[in-house]
Amino acid sequence: MRDWRRAWQAALYSPRGFFARGERPSAHFRTSPLVGPELAEALLELLDRVDFALDRPAEVDFVDVGAGGGELAVSVHDLAPAALRRRLCVTAVEVTPPAVPAGVRVRTDLPSDVVGLLVGHEWLDSIPCQVVEVHNGQIREVHVDDHGTESLGPPVTGAELDWLNRWWPWPVRAEVGLSRDTAWADAVRRVRAGAALAVDYGHVLADRAAGRHREGTLTGYLAGRQVRPIPDGSRDLTAHVAMDSCAEAAGGGVITSQASALAALGLSASAPAAGIAATDPVRWLDEVARAGRIAELTDPAGLGGFHWLLHWAGMEA
Numbered sequence: 001m002r003d004w005r006r007a008w009q010a011a012l013y014s015p016r017g018f019f020a021r022g023e024r025p026s027a028h029f030r031t032s033p034l035v036g037p038e039l040a041e042a043l044l045e046l047l048d049r050v051d052f053a054l055d056r057p058a059e060v061d062f063v064d065v066g067a068g069g070g071e072l073a074v075s076v077h078d079l080a081p082a083a084l085r086r087r088l089c090v091t092a093v094e095v096t097p098p099a100v101p102a103g104v105r106v107r108t109d110l111p112s113d114v115v116g117l118l119v120g121h122e123w124l125d126s127i128p129c130q131v132v133e134v135h136n137g138q139i140r141e142v143h144v145d146d147h148g149t150e151s152l153g154p155p156v157t158g159a160e161l162d163w164l165n166r167w168w169p170w171p172v173r174a175e176v177g178l179s180r181d182t183a184w185a186d187a188v189r190r191v192r193a194g195a196a197l198a199v200d201y202g203h204v205l206a207d208r209a210a211g212r213h214r215e216g217t218l219t220g221y222l223a224g225r226q227v228r229p230i231p232d233g234s235r236d237l238t239a240h241v242a243m244d245s246c247a248e249a250a251g252g253g254v255i256t257s258q259a260s261a262l263a264a265l266g267l268s269a270s271a272p273a274a275g276i277a278a279t280d281p282v283r284w285l286d287e288v289a290r291a292g293r294i295a296e297l298t299d300p301a302g303l304g305g306f307h308w309l310l311h312w313a314g315m316e317a
Helices: 004-013 038-053 071-079 158-167 178-189 205-209 243-249 258-264 281-298
Strands: 060-065 088-093 104-107 114-121 130-135 138-144 150-155 173-176 191-200 219-222 225-227 236-238 254-257 307-313
Touching: 004 130, 004 138, 004 236, 038 060, 038 071, 038 114, 038 191, 038 258, 038 281, 060 071, 071 088, 071 104, 114 178, 130 158, 158 173, 158 178, 158 243, 178 191, 178 243, 178 307, 191 243, 243 254, 243 307, 254 258, 258 281, 258 307
Parallel strands: 060 088, 060 114, 088 104, 114 191
Antiparallel strands: 130 138, 130 173, 138 150, 191 307, 219 225, 219 236, 254 307
């Protein structure tokens, strides 16, 4: 048996791991870039605001960290206005680089210097972390074998215990977010000028202190279904992100919901005027479909429940 963090790491990223062998999230669960072009449109609006604040530099970056199949990076590249596209450098970062058009760069590690917008869309939730459980009043590591059978390991001490006391008081079971904090702080540091945005299912201290997520959030996804988390490499393993902890680790940031963020970036799920159906039925159908996609992206019980964590770097917010 191994502690959950090491088992999780091997299950996703070892040579025979889920992502290392080239599995793409789109084959296993639905996420915002797969709904339609609207998320890319919203991020292009955010990028335009960043670009304006940077005084329209000769080259501006859009970096998609944890790019999966590259759907978001490709959409941003293809939908960018011509004037922006001439200056735009789109980079998809993924363990196994996706097949993308020539206009999108691919790499397996984060660039060291970003001027523009860096986005981690459902990236942090796939960074393995330690799983702990309270037993007889003591917080202990949870160990697991390749079949998903668990046992309790040694007591949690040191930095992990300090993190739990600060960010997840009185759990029954929890995921210790130190590894996500470290990864996100490193990503934000790479943005020399512009902004860094993390988008993920997450939680904040008020939720955890109120007893929500007391049993932890670790789960698996396989072929479109939520399944038991077994670290055998057969499935995606994911857990919600402590967004406030990540924010503090990276020097502070603004946390909001996806629904609020998309509204602020100009996306509205309002239905088109009924009269259009009579005068321009094709346009009406297109606008109805678009409103439906935006409604899916902003539904608080679904994708609209994503948290957005935004940091500014080297510029006025």
